[in-house]
Amino acid sequence: MKVIVFAKQVPDTSEVKIDKEKGTLIRDNVSSIMNPEDKNALEVALRLKEQLGAKVIVITMGPPSAEEILRESYAMGADMCYLITDPLFAGADTLVTSKILAKAARLIGFDLILTGRQAIDGDTAQVGVELAEHLGIPSIAYVIDISINEKRVFVKRELDEKIEILSTELPCLITCSKEINIPRYMSLSGIFSCYSKKIVVLDNKVFGFKKEEVGLLGSPTKVKKTFTKIVNKKCEIVETDLNEGIEKIEEILSSIGGM
Amino acid sequence: MVYCQSDKEKLHPVSYELISKASEFHGMEVVALVLGNSEDAEVLFNYGADRVILVENVGSYNLEVYTDVICKIVKKESPEIFLLGATQLGRELAPRIAARLNTGLTADCTNLEVNDGLIYMTRPAFGGNLMATIICEKHRPQMVTVRPNVFEKRENKKLGKVEKVKIDYKESRIKIEEVIEKGLKETDITKAEIIVSGGRGVGSKEGFEKLKEFANLIGGVVAGSRVAVENGWIEKEKQVGQTGKTVRPKIYFAIGISGTIQHLAGIHENSFIIAINKDKNAPIIKMANLAIISDWGPVIDRLIKRKIEKEKASVLK
């Protein structure tokens, strides 16, 4: 069984700083990490490798520096890693990103595709599902448990008001929520050997997209501007007199009938 | 066109919010699309729908069936703009549709403006650190998902008759094996008028019990920050913020919550925020309308005590 995990390199958004004047991100000195839920997806694949002897393939699209998360994947136990990188692909929205990833999946071949539920930078949760549609395979999102029986995949997913058990056929695509598992650490021997492993680089020579089909040019959506929220609420601060604070709260509550 | 999600034969509140918003767009016909058995499809006319299409011959949500049916209708009607609620199921359905229609999709928008047929879609990204305005110039429809509670439901009465249709679809490859309802949905924080929300500063599950007691007394519900959820002090579906729910109460108590951008992303700007925090420099203080700089425990204890005393007094009277 061949399992492809799609993983994205993202800035650690808990460290992101904002240029308030320009309304842009300051990315200098912000560390890059593997998107957290993609690590959960990789963990699912590695467990399938242990249980069923699955072959685990990790693919990322990004700048050449995205290689780092592939080294990390090797150190966790992946069998084969691919880096899709080409200046023509820069600025792709989710539709174009998913088209490129779909083509890569087709070239490499798969029985199961795993992605994270959502990337923490773009935050759209769209790439996985769109990718499945391009490949014409079923997709199930927000999965928190998975098992494979013969040619069928059984999953559990948690929605606000209910838990669903669903099943579908292979090949299919599953997006993994962080509740699904706790990803393992890189193994010590893995860390030693990961730099000697081969990363296959795929650029547009392999894909053969026309330049107007991909990247910013081919993307239907475009970011017109970015800005930061300006907040100027007037806050009344009560610091020393607790009674005063409590009375104020009661006043506000009684104004809407709560006290 | 607006896809109006319906759960167990009742429309999801976001459906009314999106219809209300769409009816503000000048010179556009608002078409509501409802799938399954919805008793209240007709009510959409009261909020500004010019037409309501009800597809009768589909059961409850199945990604493959719904994608198939909706794409067929969109191809037939060719709307300029297509809005969907960013509920969990909406966020699964919308990308599948967008990919099949080969068009752009902007996720989780918090503001929409239409100008010359082009929709300017504003959404948070990078964990709420940045807002981006996005356009989709050439591809149609321009697709958008919007979280519940972002727009207001507004009456705008129109007259019409629900158009009932039947659409053929392919059988789904996804099978629903079992559904476990999570029992009573006693407290949906997205609908509450008063929310008592706690964070790391509340310190323990026992602390949250106290918040619950206070909330019950004042007719509110309890919610929490992600840290509170991760510590197991409160259920995941009560998380407020970027990766939780967007809420729009009249009053929002932020108790022992620092007020990071990801948390604030989930509170509507019209809510009156009361912060109780030890730290005068916590970011929540800048966002609050009223801030009490104190350990939260004594404040809540006294509010509880005084409320109980007042109730006793009014019984005696």
Ligand SMILES: Cc1cc2nc3c(=O)[nH]c(=O)nc-3n(C[C@H](O)[C@H](O)[C@H](O)COP(=O)(O)OP(=O)(O)OC[C@H]3O[C@@H](n4cnc5c(N)ncnc54)[C@H](O)[C@@H]3O)c2cc1C
């Ligand atoms: C401010 C801003 C706002 C944006 N808003 C939108 C928008 O509304 N609509 C839109 O279409 N695009 C948008 N984009 C572009 C979008 O962020 C990129 O297309 C991005 O590469 C993929 O989207 P995402 O980060 O939301 O991923 P998600 O869809 O959240 O990612 C889901 C999963 O897909 C996989 N995946 C995603 N990207 C890759 C990759 N490069 N390599 C390998 N696996 C991957 C991972 O497993 C990931 O967990 C925006 C970009 C910016 C900067």
Ligand SMILES: Cc1cc2nc3c(=O)[nH]c(=O)nc-3n(C[C@H](O)[C@H](O)[C@H](O)COP(=O)(O)OP(=O)(O)OC[C@H]3O[C@@H](n4cnc5c(N)ncnc54)[C@H](O)[C@@H]3O)c2cc1C
């Ligand atoms: C991609 C991403 C998405 C996220 N999504 C969400 C989200 O949806 N929702 C969310 O909430 N967070 C989210 N977070 C996490 C967020 O960044 C913060 O970590 C979190 O909101 C902090 O929770 P907190 O305010 O409870 O804790 P802290 O930030 O630790 O704040 C605790 C506060 O309590 C005060 N305090 C301590 N003791 C007392 C006391 N005895 N009395 C009164 N005050 C006291 C402190 O002064 C402090 O201000 C997200 C993060 C990322 C990176």
